[in-house]
Amino acid sequence: MVSVKVPPQLLEEVRTTKRDIDWPEEIRGFIQDRLRRWKAQRLLEEIHAEHARHAPRPRGFGSDLVREDRDSH
Numbered sequence: 001m002v003s004v005k006v007p008p009q010l011l012e013e014v015r016t017t018k019r020d021i022d023w024p025e026e027i028r029g030f031i032q033d034r035l036r037r038w039k040a041q042r043l044l045e046e047i048h049a050e051h052a053r054h055a056p057r058p059r060g061f062g063s064d065l066v067r068e069d070r071d072s073h
Contacts, residue, residue, distance in 0.1 A: 002027075 006014070014023055 014021075017023075
């Protein structure tokens, strides 16, 4: 159970539209979506922090590895 205070005018609009809009489902959906976006943002922040801890590789590092692997066969 969640309780939210809204201005009286807004509450009246919600009441007049409750036949057409399933407000509890709308609010649940909003909360789920917001939590999903929050978790994704936190994960990105963790990934960026982990990435920042590693030293940058010199230019051409990746292509050198590919070339080395290709030439070893």
